[in-house]
Amino acid sequence: MACSTIPPLLFLSFLPFLPSLATSNIVHLGSSLSATSNNPSWNSPSGDFAFGFRQLNNTNIFLLAIWYAQIPDKTIVWHANTTIPVQMGSNVTLTVNGLTLNEPNGQAIWMAQPDTTVNSGTMLDTGNFVLSGTNTSVYVWQSFYYPTDTILPTQILPLGGMLYSKLSETNYTKGRFELHFTNGDLQLNPVGWPTEFQYEPYYSSGTANSNSSLSGLQLVFNQSGYVQIPYENGSTFKLLPNVFPNSTIKYYRATLDFDGVFREYAHVMSESSQSWSIVGYIPNDTCANAMSPLTNWAGSGACGFNSYCKSNGPTFSCHCPPEYSFIDPENEFGGCAADFSEDCGVENITSNPEDSYGLKVIEGINFWYGDYDALGPYNRTECEQACLHDCLCAAAVFDGTFCWKKRLPLSNGRIDTTVVAIFKVTNNSSAPLGDSSDKFSNFRKDKQVVWLSISFGSSGLFNILLLGVIFRIIFSRRRRKSREAIRHSSVFETNLNVFTFDELRRATEEFKEELGRGSFGIVYKGILKYGSKNQVAVKKLDKLSQGGETEFKAEVTAIGRTHHKNLVQLLGYCYEGPHRLLVYEFMSNGSLANFLFRIPRPDWYQRVQVALGIAKGLLYLHEECSTPIIHCDIKPQNILIDKLFIPRISDFGLAKSLAFNQTRTHTGIRGTRGYVAPEWFRNIPVTVKVDVYSFGVVLLEIICCRKSVEQEFEDEARAILIDWAYECFREGTLDALVDNDDAAMNDIETLRRWVMIAIWCIQEDPLRRPAMSIVIQMLEGYVEVPIPV
Numbered sequence: 001m002a003c004s005t006i007p008p009l010l011f012l013s014f015l016p017f018l019p020s021l022a023t024s025n026i027v028h029l030g031s032s033l034s035a036t037s038n039n040p041s042w043n044s045p046s047g048d049f050a051f052g053f054r055q056l057n058n059t060n061i062f063l064l065a066i067w068y069a070q071i072p073d074k075t076i077v078w079h080a081n082t083t084i085p086v087q088m089g090s091n092v093t094l095t096v097n098g099l100t101l102n103e104p105n106g107q108a109i110w111m112a113q114p115d116t117t118v119n120s121g122t123m124l125d126t127g128n129f130v131l132s133g134t135n136t137s138v139y140v141w142q143s144f145y146y147p148t149d150t151i152l153p154t155q156i157l158p159l160g161g162m163l164y165s166k167l168s169e170t171n172y173t174k175g176r177f178e179l180h181f182t183n184g185d186l187q188l189n190p191v192g193w194p195t196e197f198q199y200e201p202y203y204s205s206g207t208a209n210s211n212s213s214l215s216g217l218q219l220v221f222n223q224s225g226y227v228q229i230p231y232e233n234g235s236t237f238k239l240l241p242n243v244f245p246n247s248t249i250k251y252y253r254a255t256l257d258f259d260g261v262f263r264e265y266a267h268v269m270s271e272s273s274q275s276w277s278i279v280g281y282i283p284n285d286t287c288a289n290a291m292s293p294l295t296n297w298a299g300s301g302a303c304g305f306n307s308y309c310k311s312n313g314p315t316f317s318c319h320c321p322p323e324y325s326f327i328d329p330e331n332e333f334g335g336c337a338a339d340f341s342e343d344c345g346v347e348n349i350t351s352n353p354e355d356s357y358g359l360k361v362i363e364g365i366n367f368w369y370g371d372y373d374a375l376g377p378y379n380r381t382e383c384e385q386a387c388l389h390d391c392l393c394a395a396a397v398f399d400g401t402f403c404w405k406k407r408l409p410l411s412n413g414r415i416d417t418t419v420v421a422i423f424k425v426t427n428n429s430s431a432p433l434g435d436s437s438d439k440f441s442n443f444r445k446d447k448q449v450v451w452l453s454i455s456f457g458s459s460g461l462f463n464i465l466l467l468g469v470i471f472r473i474i475f476s477r478r479r480r481k482s483r484e485a486i487r488h489s490s491v492f493e494t495n496l497n498v499f500t501f502d503e504l505r506r507a508t509e510e511f512k513e514e515l516g517r518g519s520f521g522i523v524y525k526g527i528l529k530y531g532s533k534n535q536v537a538v539k540k541l542d543k544l545s546q547g548g549e550t551e552f553k554a555e556v557t558a559i560g561r562t563h564h565k566n567l568v569q570l571l572g573y574c575y576e577g578p579h580r581l582l583v584y585e586f587m588s589n590g591s592l593a594n595f596l597f598r599i600p601r602p603d604w605y606q607r608v609q610v611a612l613g614i615a616k617g618l619l620y621l622h623e624e625c626s627t628p629i630i631h632c633d634i635k636p637q638n639i640l641i642d643k644l645f646i647p648r649i650s651d652f653g654l655a656k657s658l659a660f661n662q663t664r665t666h667t668g669i670r671g672t673r674g675y676v677a678p679e680w681f682r683n684i685p686v687t688v689k690v691d692v693y694s695f696g697v698v699l700l701e702i703i704c705c706r707k708s709v710e711q712e713f714e715d716e717a718r719a720i721l722i723d724w725a726y727e728c729f730r731e732g733t734l735d736a737l738v739d740n741d742d743a744a745m746n747d748i749e750t751l752r753r754w755v756m757i758a759i760w761c762i763q764e765d766p767l768r769r770p771a772m773s774i775v776i777q778m779l780e781g782y783v784e785v786p787i788p789v
């Protein structure tokens with residue numbers, strides 16, 4: 001027995017040498033590459049592609065990548081999505097378990113480990129790096145199954161496949177765009193950075209069908225350079241047809257570029273030069289990338305916030321408005337910031353706006369969405385004045401009739417020849433552009449008043465009195481404007497249905513099926529016989545203001561005028577005798593409370609998106625309606641979940657408008673225990689910040705999947721969620737908050753940031769709580785979250 005084991009051992013020890021003589025491109029077990037500046041690699045048989053380490057220009061960072069080895073650009077087509085950047089001296093090793101990328105200190109930062117044993121690796125001539133078992137033509141792992149931003153001829157993106165863009169031309173971190181092939185449809189979506197919230201698509205191939213056998217099958221990049229979607233019946237949808245099949249073309253690739261455009265390139269070689277040429281691209285209007293055709297869309301658009309996009313065929317460029325500059329001068333996509341400070345604290349108005357601000361106009365630029373007011377019919381002068389005198393107004397877009405006021409940040413800036421954009425800029429900077437300066441000289445007529453206030457600057461009291469007077473004048477002028485706005489706003493009237501009580505009684509079968517009990521009455525399920533939304537929720541209001549029909553209608557119309565994807569839509573109402581009913585869309589997935597406190601708990605990423613949705617709904621109520629709406633009772637029971645798992649706030653507009661006439665004694669407190677802000681108990685005015693407080697509590701509930709008050713805990717500190725969360729934050733034991741939730745623990749950075757945001761929202765002092773617009777920017781990572789105290 002002993003001697004029979006000797007020959008195989010001998011054979012094994014020779015094994016590594018034998019095949020290397022035959023085919024030099026096979027990578028054997030135990031082979032290793034080390035990240036050094038000479039970019040070591042394993043090459044494909046033809047030498048077209050290489051797999052190995054690439055040092056990024058001017059950095060000490062490496063990528064484990066696949067690239068074209070025979071062209072000067074050495075364009076990268078794939079890279080390993082390591083958890084942290086690869087340092088000099090890291091190595092990648094092939095073992096029976098697969099590929100492992102280790103840091104110099106031995107820690108693994110990336111692995112390609114199939115379930116079965118690995119025998120060898122190969123860099124193929126297609127650009128696919130594969131691992132094989134004993135049979136080298138059976139691949140147990142392949143880089144084509146884990147694409148990054150590029151697909152190559154012969155590569156297929158199956159249902160559920162995706163690509164994601166780089167952050168910038170030179171930064172390979174996951175960026176702002178994703179390409180998905182889902183339900184037979186190819187979609188391009190912007191994603192929040194770095195939360196990875198997936199926004200509405202800005203491109204859809206339209207190849208999905210509710211009958212799945214009529215939907216697109218997969219995304220195929222064939223060897224003739226066609227990117228297309230085949231159907232079951234044999235026909236194909238040609239996404240990017242190859243317009244120049246040409247024998248001088250050696251390579252094709254299709255890349256979701258960092259700017260959100262999916263471009264197909266051909267490498268064209270002539271005697272004198274060689275370069276990548278663009279074969280085709282989507283979307284066809286490149287400025288429309290990152291721009292959703294739907295309203296209520298968040299995000300900056302193709303360019304960063306406060307900048308606008310000019311399309312130039314397959315490419316586009318970003319530009320700053322006058323007296324704004326790129327935040328990062330090296331990065332034109334990073335957005336712009338004003339060169340002046342946009343002070344808008346009411347307490348801080350120290351001068352007449354006409355004195356501090358001027359206007360600059362650019363013809364043919366529009367910023368989509370983010371209007372907070374629409375005034376009209378106005379002429380251009382009125383529009384300019386309206387913006388100048390409104391400290392919230394950063395810019396206005398005038399379309400000849402209406403004046404759309406915008407606050408910062410401006411988003412989705414693009415060419416639109418039907419409008420002019422008017423920017424408010426400071427007067428302290430250089431002389432205004434010739435065009436706009438003389439037009440606005442009439443704005444300077446109040447200068448003397450301010451001059452007076454300055455010359456009496458030594459007399460403090462007098463100065464304060466004078467400032468008060470100036471402030472009054474400005475303020476009353478502004479009020480006059482907003483009254484005008486209301487008078488002109490009839491074009492925005494809604495189409496609310498008016499129901500008879502009898503109709504609703506029949507629709508709900510005599511109020512048979514109760515869906516829930518809210519603060520204002522009981523909700524019943526109903527079926528309407530017409531309309532597309534035939535399932536409805538009917539709310540029978542009980543405690544109501546004593547107001548008459550006109551008042552009720554005005555209030556309900558105000559609610560009906562709100563439209564946002566994170567709000568439950570009011571469809572109609574009934575006002576008949578003693579009956580007051582509201583008819584809403586029906587939400588099939590119950591409330592956030594059912595969603596959150598069920599077992600097993602919902603996935604962390606789903607929760608992240610739900611929290612963002614709620615924040616956006618609140619932002620809309622607080623800052624995007626013509627009159628801010630304070631909800632007063634934000635809690636999981638009042639947030640419904642629709643069939644797409646989008647959170648929708650319900651019961652808004654009722655607190656203030658319909659039942660808010662009581663003085664705020666203890667009994668008058670509108671909110672619900674555990675969610676109400678401390679100022680309800682004090683004699684200070686209730687503002688939108690009460691909702692911010694409640695949002696903070698709900699955010700913690702979403703993070704932890706537990707109720708804000710949980711009696712069952714002996715430990716008092718643990719029973720109250722906000723106290724416990726604060727304690728965990730202070731002591732650095734955040735993992736206790738998300739016990740057994742691996743996804744959340746792996747995303748500890750987001751977790752920490754979100755807990756900090758929640759702590760800011762639940763500050764005692766309402767003034768210290770951030771506005772919802774800031775909350776969203778912090779949630780999405782656009783704004784640094786300061787350490788809360």
Ligand SMILES: *[C@@H]1O[C@H](CO)[C@@H](O)[C@H](O)[C@H]1NC(C)=O
Pocket residue numbers: 081082083146
């Ligand atoms: C890398 O990609 C794999 C496969 O797509 C995915 O499972 C993994 O979560 C990604 N890792 C990182 C750090 O993004």
Ligand SMILES: *[C@@H]1O[C@H](CO)[C@@H](O)[C@H](O)[C@H]1NC(C)=O
Pocket residue numbers: 032034090091092093102103104105106107
């Ligand atoms: C790769 O790195 C690991 C950890 O630093 C080390 O143990 C191993 O010897 C290295 N392998 C090679 C072939 O350099």
Ligand SMILES: *[C@@H]1O[C@H](CO)[C@@H](O)[C@H](O)[C@H]1NC(C)=O
Pocket residue numbers: 135136137138
């Ligand atoms: C290797 O796998 C291929 C494809 O499945 C098969 O055709 C071939 O016969 C296998 N070879 C061996 C030696 O098993």
Ligand SMILES: *[C@@H]1O[C@H](CO)[C@@H](O)[C@H](O)[C@H]1NC(C)=O
Pocket residue numbers: 057169170
């Ligand atoms: C690296 O630098 C070279 C030469 O300056 C340039 O041609 C190339 O585009 C750069 N590559 C990247 C990825 O920035």
Ligand SMILES: *[C@@H]1O[C@H](CO)[C@@H](O)[C@H](O)[C@H]1NC(C)=O
Pocket residue numbers: 056059061167170171172173
């Ligand atoms: C890429 O961008 C990220 C996020 O801004 C940054 O942390 C990282 O250092 C950048 N990487 C390189 C190589 O510049």
Ligand SMILES: *[C@@H]1O[C@H](CO)[C@@H](O)[C@H](O)[C@H]1NC(C)=O
Pocket residue numbers: 211212213214
């Ligand atoms: C789906 O389409 C196929 C092909 O037209 C048809 O045979 C099948 O009946 C359809 N199925 C449904 C559920 O409509």
Ligand SMILES: *[C@@H]1O[C@H](CO)[C@@H](O)[C@H](O)[C@H]1NC(C)=O
Pocket residue numbers: 209214215231233234235
């Ligand atoms: C194949 O199916 C697609 C999608 O259902 C349809 O648009 C196309 O006309 C069909 N082609 C043929 C030849 O039937």
Ligand SMILES: *[C@@H]1O[C@H](CO)[C@@H](O)[C@H](O)[C@H]1NC(C)=O
Pocket residue numbers: 222223224225226228236
């Ligand atoms: C690629 O697709 C195009 C269009 O569908 C077709 O004409 C061409 O023959 C295909 N090429 C290959 C190699 O399959």
Ligand SMILES: *[C@@H]1O[C@H](CO)[C@@H](O)[C@H](O)[C@H]1NC(C)=O
Pocket residue numbers: 245246247248268270
């Ligand atoms: C191929 O493309 C090159 C560069 O665009 C052009 O010069 C050449 O004439 C083309 N050849 C054919 C056969 O179309």
Ligand SMILES: *[C@@H]1O[C@H](CO)[C@@H](O)[C@H](O)[C@H]1NC(C)=O
Pocket residue numbers: 284285
């Ligand atoms: C872009 O494509 C859309 C539909 O796909 C089409 O309606 C539009 O006219 C095209 N625009 C341009 C500039 O080609």
Ligand SMILES: *[C@@H]1O[C@H](CO)[C@@H](O)[C@H](O)[C@H]1NC(C)=O
Pocket residue numbers: 341343345347348
């Ligand atoms: C008023 O503005 C000045 C200058 O921007 C700032 O330093 C000060 O803190 C502000 N005051 C208040 C009450 O916001």
Ligand SMILES: *[C@@H]1O[C@H](CO)[C@@H](O)[C@H](O)[C@H]1NC(C)=O
Pocket residue numbers: 379380381382
């Ligand atoms: C704009 O309207 C105002 C008020 O209606 C009027 O006084 C002014 O003359 C108009 N300006 C122009 C340029 O029409």
